[in-house]
Amino acid sequence: MKILALATVLAALSGSSAFAQSPSNQVFIDQLGTQQKIATTQKGKGNYAKINQNAVGSSGNTTGLGQFGEANTAFIAQVGTNGKIAKTFVQNGSKNTLDIGQSGQGNELAGGQVGTSNTLLVLQDGTSNKTSSRQTGTFGNINVDQSGSRNQFDIKQGGMLNAAIVVQTGDDGIIISDQDGVDNMLDIGQSGSGNSIETDQTSLDGDAINIRQGGAENDVVVRQGNQ
Numbered sequence: 523m524k525i526l527a528l529a530t531v532l533a534a535l536s537g538s539s540a541f542a543q544s545p546s547n548q549v550f551i552d553q554l555g556t557q558q559k560i561a562t563t564q565k566g567k568g569n570y571a572k573i574n575q576n577a578v579g580s581s582g583n584t585t586g587l588g589q590f591g592e593a594n595t596a597f598i599a600q601v602g603t604n605g606k607i608a609k610t611f612v613q614n615g616s617k618n619t620l621d622i623g624q625s626g627q628g629n630e631l632a633g634g635q636v637g638t639s640n641t642l643l644v645l646q647d648g649t650s651n652k653t654s655s656r657q658t659g660t661f662g663n664i665n666v667d668q669s670g671s672r673n674q675f676d677i678k679q680g681g682m683l684n685a686a687i688v689v690q691t692g693d694d695g696i697i698i699s700d701q702d703g704v705d706n707m708l709d710i711g712q713s714g715s716g717n718s719i720e721t722d723q724t725s726l727d728g729d730a731i732n733i734r735q736g737g738a739e740n741d742v743v744v745r746q747g748n749q
Contacts, residue, residue: 558583577602
């Protein structure tokens with residue numbers, strides 16, 4: 523799953539390094555260097571963004587993305603150390619897709635999606651990575667794959683018929699999940715040692731949790747029901 527996801531991200535970003543804009547609003551950005559910053563906002567329907575940041579040295583790059591409307595798509599790839607997609611990635615609308623790949627050390631990802639039938643795909647490959655994501659609406663989908671050590675994942679979903687799938691491979695991973703609504707699903711797989719899972723599902727009916735842990739010193743705390 524991880525290899526295919528990374529291939530999808532990199533293939534999507536290999537097409538163009540130029541900036542272009544058309545009536546459907548398209549942006550293509552390719553940055554190479556240190557301490558680079560990107561801030562992109564798109565409004566409307568059918569917008570498309572491809573962003574590639576490749577850090578040189580130890581300095582990190584920052585990407586901020588906002589898409590507002592329907593059927594928007596964004597691909598973001600960061601390669602290097604200390605890359606950040608910091609609390610500014612926002613998709614507001616319906617049928618939006620965000621595909622993010624981070625490779626390196628110390629990378630961080632945070633943001634949110636609001637609306638119906640939105641999808642968030644995240645691949646983090648490295649150490650000390652952090653993901654924090656919020657989804658509000660119905661038929662939302664979050665799929666996160668973290669590989670490395672000391673990874674952390676924090677998710678909050680509110681609404682109906684949302685799903686989250688999380689895979690952590692490595693050491694000291696922490697997963698904190700909060701799903702508030704009806705008929706939500708959470709699937710978690712952790713492999714390694716010292717991992718911890720804490721999850722809350724607040725609903726009267728219809729929620730499901732599936733957890734798999736492999737290794738030693740793992741902890742699981744699950745709370746379900748109207749709390």
